[in-house]
Amino acid sequence: MSDVEIEPYDDPAGGWGSARSLVEILSREQIPISGAALLLKQNKPGGFMCVSCAWPKPAKPATFEYCENGAKATAWEQTRKRVGPDFFAKHTVAELLTWTDFDLEAQGRLTHPLRYDPTSDRYAPISWEDAFAEIGRELCGFDPKSVVYYSSGRASLETSYMYGLFARLYGNNNLPDSSNMCHEPTSTGLKASIGVPVGTTVLEDFESTDCILFFGQNVGSNAPRMLHPLQDARRRKVPIITFNPLRERGLERFTDPQSPVEMLTKSSTRISTQYHQVKAGGDIAAITGMCKALLATDRETQAEGRPRVLDAVFIAEHTYGFEDFVGFCDRQDWAVLEKRSGLTREALEAAAAVYGRAERVIGIYGMGLTQHRKGTETVQMLVNLMLLRGNIGKPGAGLCPVRGHSNVQGQRTVGIAEKPELVPLDRLADLYGFEPPRDKGLNTVEACEGIIAGSVKAFIGLGGNFVRAIPDTERMEEAWRSMRLTVQVSTKLNRSHLVNGAVAYILPCLGRIEIDEQATGPQAVSMEDSTSCFHGSVGVTKPVSDHVRSEPWIVAGIAKATLPPNPKVDWDAWVGDYAKVRDAIEATYPIVFKDFNARLFEPGGTHKPLAARERRWDTETGKANFVVPQGLDEDPDMPARHADVLDLITLRSNDQFNTTVYGYHDRFRGVKGTRQVLFMNEVDIARLDLADGDTVDVVTESNDQYVRAVKGLRVVKYSIPEGNCGGYYPEMNVLIPLSHHDKQAKTPAAKAIPVRIAKAGPRPMPN
Known part of the structure; x- marks a missing residue:
């Protein structure tokens, strides 16, 4: 981090930059040859599904069916580096807490089950049998309502089903997951609007669409394999209209690394045909402007006897509430729409005109829409736009929320949900002979509130880095240590292991890429992608250690040590043959x-x-x-927008996946050697008497008594709307008040955090 370079990056997404990044991480993780061969099995029949994002794998995969970030995720998991008992003998928890997220995970794969020793402030090895027995005894001493069962989005359908059943047999629905922090407004909003909690498109729809709308999703960093269908669409002259606050390279230009011609000629494909830099929290206003323009054009065509712009037949037969929605649009003033969206009337009318001419439109969106105080309403506003022209329920059209973790959507499908109405509890009762809890469980925000209040006594984490992913980081870390028990099932060391309860365990698990050998032989697992397709996955490499175990094996081990025997739940049979878990899933959800x-x-x-x-x-x-x-306004109860209060957007870099930081090179934004930066509009920089390169402190503007600050950020001039600024996740999570969340879905509003910025000392010398 000492060699900081900040300079514009002019190349497209993909291309030689992607190739160089891949070679670098394979070499760094000490797998340059075997890693390259391994990638040929990624997202392939008989191989493993990517451990990174949830973009679907096609029926006819390409030779290299992986992207830069997917390859990084594979290299990161298959590293030759190891973290065993000798590592923990050398380092106390207090020391490790001073390390960065990157340095912690970069040490390598965990190899042994561990228990925290408060006397030495170190983790020490423990046998699996003793770990399970001790965890079971602890769990038997709690009120079930005081225990949280969290899961990240990487666990398989089989593991997730077992985990959810374990929690309910134990006596609660406290099953928050990473969806609570990202796409819960999708689940809430789409369910109310169209009756399903997920997107409606499949991969084949991209082959016949004739227009794509893109909202708040950075494809170049977060789902790069999507760039291939986008490039194919552009080659067919399909317009792609993008609404995103920042200029992101993957939404501008793309060079296919698998094309020798493009690589040799350094040619690229223009992705967005219109690029609208909407203000943070301005999407409802922008979409309202498009709808208002469509309604006006539709009235003109009717008056002139031309074909209508709206799909009147679809609206009459399939929708409810149209007249009220028309009234809302008619009442909106263009000047207000322009001010809140940050876009001109002409720009919104231009977007609406292209949309109005297309017959089959896909609406793609990400957390730029969901992570607001009214993220659910924002998602529903996009649904409204799609309904006006009947763009749901026909080939080449539909809604496409882009999910992050590779199985976060699938976990919900098989029962990881705090809402009892989403789970067939009567069916579970019949199959397993018990009375499932019927009361609502805790979601992520509510679990955090319970930890602060002291009502949550124990936390089990199935993957992920919960402490870093949640808002209000400093408050949460302080409260976290008051819990009695914390258990983390993980592949690598992260901060959630170090901010621990009084009794704490780290249980190392197999990665998805590794061979999972059980009583009946090597096992396959399954997951669900962003387009609601289920895929099988088979591990292909030797496990990192003889002491690591599979996630189903670990879940079963804790369950057996905690629960009384149940003749209808044969944990051992399930662990011996995952096909039997899939039979149980089918018995629970026979239609799906x-x-x-x-x-x-x-x-x-x-x-x-x-x-x-x-x-x-x-x-x-x-x-x-x-x-x-x-x-x-998507964030209506934020402090009044004074000139010195900016809306902060949290961002992922090109060199990370969720909380996992692979390195310090955000290539597309031209930042190398640091993550301590604040992207700002040049007008705001001048107005606040700052300069590009200044060091600043950022403080949350809130009405409570807590001071939330991040110090020592370097100002970087960037193409971002006035009044907005951007900083990296998860470092900026400390600035998000726990109360700053979607009112319906409880998702933290990480895309519009009110902050004040102050210069911090002398201007640094130029590099």
Whole structure:
């Protein structure tokens, strides 16, 4: 981090920059040859599904069916570096707490089960038998309502089903997951609007679409394999209209690293045909402007006797609430729409004109829409736009929320949910002979509130880095240590292991890429991608240690040590043969998982049935609902927008995946050697009497008594709307008040944090 370089990057996404980055991480993780061969099995039949994002794998994969970040995730997991008992003998927890996220994970793979020793402030090895026995005794001493069962989005469908059943047999629905922190507004908003909690597109829809709308998702860093269907669409002259606060390279230009011609000629494909830099929290206003423009054009065509712009037949037959929505749009003033969105009327009318001419439109979005105080309403506003022209439930059209973790959507499908109405509890009761808890469990924000209040006594983490992913980091870390028990099932060391309860365990698990040998032989696992397709995955490499165990084995071990015997739940049989877990999943969800085992490895995946794809609407009205937002502002209760208060957007770099930081090179934004930066508009820099390169402190503007600050950030002039600034996640999470979340979905509002910026000392010398 001493050699900081900040300079513009002019090359496209992909290309030689991607190739160089791949070679660098394979070499750094000491797998340059075997890693390259391993990548040929990624997202392939008979191979493993990417451990990174949830973008679908095609029925006919390319030779290199992986992207830069997917390859980094594979190299990161398959590193030759190891973290065993000797490492912990050398380092206390207090010392490790001073290390960066990158340095912690960069030490390598965990190899032994560990228990925290408060006397020496170190983790020490423990046998699996003793770990399970001790964890079981602890869990038996708690009120079940005081225990949280968290899961990140990487655990397989089989593990997730067992984990959810374990929690309910134990006596609670406290099953928060990483979806609570990202796409919960999707689950909440889409369910109310169209009757399903997930997107409606499949990969094949990209082949026949004739227009794509893109909202708040950085494809170049967060789902680079999507660039291939986007590039194919552009070659067919399909317009791509992007709404995103920052200029992101993957949404501008792309060079296919798999194309020798493009690599040799350094040619690239222009991705966005219109690029609108909407203000943070301005998407409702922008979409309202598009809808207002469409309604005006539709009235003109009717008056002139020309074909209508709106799909009147679809609206009449399939929707509810249209007239109220029209009234809302008509009441909006263009000047207000322009001010809140940060876009001109002409720009919004231009976007609406292209949309209005297209017959089959896909609406893609990410956390730029969901992570706001009214993220749910923002998602529903996009649904409204799509309903106006019947763009749900027909080939080449639909909604495409881009999920992060590779199985975060699938976990919900098999029962990882704090909402009891989302789970077939009566079916579980019949299958396993118990009475499941019927009360609502804790989501992520509520779990954090319970930890602060002291009502949550124990936390079990199935993967992830919860302490770093959540908001209000400093408050949460202080409260975290008051818990009695923390258990982390992990592949690598992270900060969540070091901010521990009084009794703490680290349980090392196999990665998805490794061979999972059980009683009946090597096992396959499954997951669900962003387009609701189920895929099988088979490990292909030797486990990192003889002491690591599979996630199903670990879940079963804790469950057996905690729960009384149940003749209807044969944990050992499930661990010995994961096909039996899939049979149990099918028995619980017979329609969704019909013939699950037989169809596990269908090319392109097995499609989950979704009523909205067939224009059947499982809503209270029996139709797709136009939902009128309460207003244009996605963050209405933020402090009044004074000139010296900016809206901070949290960002991922090109060199990270969620909380995992692979390195300090955000290539596309031209930042190398540091993550301590603050991206600002040049007008705001001048207005606040700052200069590009200044060091500043950032403090949250809030009405409570807590001071939330990040110090020592370097100002970087960047193409971002006035009034907005950007900083890296998870470092900026300390600035998000726990109360700053979506009111319906409880998702932290990480894309609009009110902050003040102050110069911190003398201006640094130039590099």
